Amino acid sequence: MTSIDRRRLLRGAAASAVTAAVATGAPAATATAADRTAARPAPPLGTAQPLDDRPFPSYDYTRANKLPREMTGYWEKSFAIGGTRRTAKVYLSPETPIRSYFTVLAVPDGVDTAEFLRRSGWRDTADEREEGLFVLEPGEGGWTDAESELAYVEAAMGFFESNRYFSVFGEHYLVGYGFGAPPLEAWAVAHPLRVIAQVHLNSRGLRETYLNAYAGVEFDGRTAPSYTPVVFPDGFRLIRHDETVLPTWYIGPDANTAGASLSYWKRANDTLQRGERDGAFGTVYRQRHGSGRWMTSHAGPISQVAVEQRPTDPFAPRTTDRIVAFLTRYTRYENFFAYGNQLNERADYRRLGVEVRTMTVEGQVREYLVHVPRTAHRIWRGKAPVVFVWPGNSQTDKVFMDAAGWWEVAEREGCVVVTVCEQYSATSVSVSHRDSLVFFRQLREVMLREYPVDPGRLYSTGQSAGSGVTQTFAIAFPEHFAAVASTSFTVAPDATGTVSLDGVAHPARHRPIPTYQIYGFGDLAFLEGGLWDGTDNRLDTWARYHLDAGGLTLAVVDTVDGALSGWQDRYQTWTWHAPGTQTPLLRLTKNNYRSHNTMPEETPLLWGFLRHYRHEARSDGTVARYYSASGFRRRGDEIRLRS
Structure with missing residues (x-):
């Protein structure tokens, strides 16, 4: 691959609205x-220019x-x-x-x-x-x-x-x-x-x-100052x-x-x-x-x-x-x-065929990644599911590509992954979420127009602030997605019955949507504890909203103690099923051995929830939702969920 090809692959080529860059044909060896x-x-290189006392750089929106x-x-x-x-x-x-x-x-x-x-x-x-x-x-x-x-x-x-x-x-x-x-x-x-x-x-x-x-220096349970310390069980080996x-x-x-x-x-x-x-x-x-x-x-x-x-x-x-x-x-x-x-293992964009694309959103050029795995056609024959990924605050699309490891799930399961990049925020060298609703709607149109995907199997996920975007979509715009699953940030309507996305208030729809949240023992302060500990925080208000929207109560959980799984039994999971069925509608997992940041080990859990759902959004605003125990791998096992 020539250096020009490499630059196109990694950078993307800007155009007026939507541009894409991907290496095609038989790949040559990288120079x-x-x-x-x-x-x-x-x-x-010449003489190095001094950074001492240099003014900080200006924003560069080009x-x-x-x-x-x-x-x-x-x-x-x-x-x-x-x-x-x-x-x-x-x-x-x-x-x-x-x-x-x-x-x-x-x-x-x-x-x-x-x-x-x-x-x-x-x-x-x-x-x-x-x-x-x-x-x-x-x-x-x-x-x-x-x-x-x-x-x-x-x-x-x-x-x-x-x-x-x-x-x-x-x-x-x-x-x-x-x-x-x-x-x-x-x-x-x-x-x-x-x-x-x-x-x-x-x-x-x-x-x-x-x-x-x-x-012999040991790592203890202390986390960042704004997070909750992790308390290890008796006999735990540091x-x-x-x-x-x-x-x-x-x-x-x-x-x-x-x-x-x-x-x-x-x-x-x-x-x-x-x-x-x-x-x-x-x-x-x-x-x-x-x-x-x-x-x-x-x-x-x-x-x-x-x-x-x-x-x-x-x-x-x-x-x-x-x-x-x-x-x-x-x-x-x-x-x-x-x-x-x-x-x-680090994602190899060339080998995976990851596209680095740009799009103009509200007058500003934005970057995003599209990963269409080679398994997508073999498994789904032109109807691949799509996962929209929203990184956490300050995490770019390229940071989250490796931090969360969605590419590994995509390669195995054939799902298409679209990873959003944020826009400049507190400084000219950092990013945060902006214009998320407009960005998503433009991205959806691109994916449906240019890629062989299933419009009924669009999913949203994210970490931290990106989880906030995903969970807000679930409440204010549940018709956009078949299901959502995210980590380390919960959302619930405020006293006025609204949720905010990028500073704009939207009314809660009070409609059920399959929803999953994973959080850490040492996570954000408003996620501290659990749903049965007597402390009422944003974890509890999130659960109450979705339980009420789905016609459920806290008491109908599969097990109050939570089902243990994963490395060192780190995951403690509670599941609520749609009334009168064994179909999961709401799920919560506590990772007892992490702080706030996501882990690639959690990504298969998120996909394991999402993959079972499909939806049909109708012109009158109603949504029909379906569940497949096989994740739509077998014909005839799809059942409709009550709305």
Whole structure:
């Protein structure tokens, strides 16, 4: 695939109303950093422009889900560490989206950073992948030992993770070179929930005393200040730092000093004792089958520790390509609460055929993703169901693509997934929901006009603020969807009998619609507790509305204790059936071991509810709803629900 094809695939092509971009035909191999460097050396980056005291960037509404154009390029940020000035560099490719993936590099001693980024192919790689680079640099005398560098690394990473000039995915790839590798690895040991995967070249590793200081540190039930703390049951075993899986590759490690680091990461990743020879990564120690690590409870034993002893040129673009291949197999989400943190495989847009499209909504260009899996036609023969996905506040479509893992469900079940991107909100580098009703109606028309989908099987889902959109639709516009299922935000009519969507009040329709909500023990304060605890909050008012609309009462639940399921019995589920039937109409699940952020492990539960429903919206405003026990896989098992 040429670089032009790649840009079209990742960016989309703007037009007056609706535009689409997708690679078609037989895919060619993606150009590598080595190929590009050989074909045309990149021009010099020049002098980095200072971020110190620079005004924050302006909003750029000409770009859908992109950092402001004025921020793309090569930048420098300085830090005062112990009376000494230290610096870090930032490179933002021309098409870097809001909350992009970043690779954090620690360059070796004795190199010019701009020349290193050009010569190694990292600058070309960032441009090709439309991602960012954050570069840690040695002091005047070079890198010192890892522990002495921690103050600088913490200061630099603190700026990187939260600033007003650019925004980050929230989880990062780390690559350390030479004496720069141990300080970066030391940060990973201290903050393993924030690292997706790491590679270290020609490293001497970390001292065993440093590793041991963190190994036994346990993750407790504390959540973010605005969330509810998680209370674990008696006898519950807390996760330790050295039980946090983190894919790791050591290239050319110092045989005399790196042993403690390698042992630490093998233990953390719960690997087999014996490695396997791999042509790309050297000797690979794979996470063992049956591993009890929390972070891979959904994905399975996908982590690994690799060691390549053969001589490798760390500055060669081909080395960079191999590093990128190792790192980008993985994604991760939830960087604060260990029990909701999940390592997963990253979505490959090219392989999956994901379209990055744009649409003009209320005069502003908006981005969205369309994933039509290859299984859609085989399973549904031109009548595929469609799931409209609304990410949480500040989560772009591309962030949520990997955070929720709807692409995995789509590949298996053949459903089409449309993921909405929000619009600029509190800052020029963040997003929030806007014009949701108009956006949905335009998206629906595009899907029905351009794709082989079933108009009777449109579903809505979302997380947090996106759940708020979904749950508001269920109350004010139930005719739009066959069913809804979302996570971590509930909605109910206010004292005037209305619900608000993007600041506009809409009357509640009081009509039944199959509805499912999943929330966490440590979730938003207004979701604290349950429906039988005597505390009346927005969880209770949400349930009362839907129970009343469906002609149900709280007492007719399948079991007051909730049915337990999932990893460590984390899910506690209550179901209410349509009157006189065994057809689920309302469902609530409490995830006893997560905070607010969603998990890909929950996505199959949402689809498992949605897939059973179909609806027919009539011109007079009435809706006929149907339930299929097989999810419409078998003919003749469809029954009509009473309206």
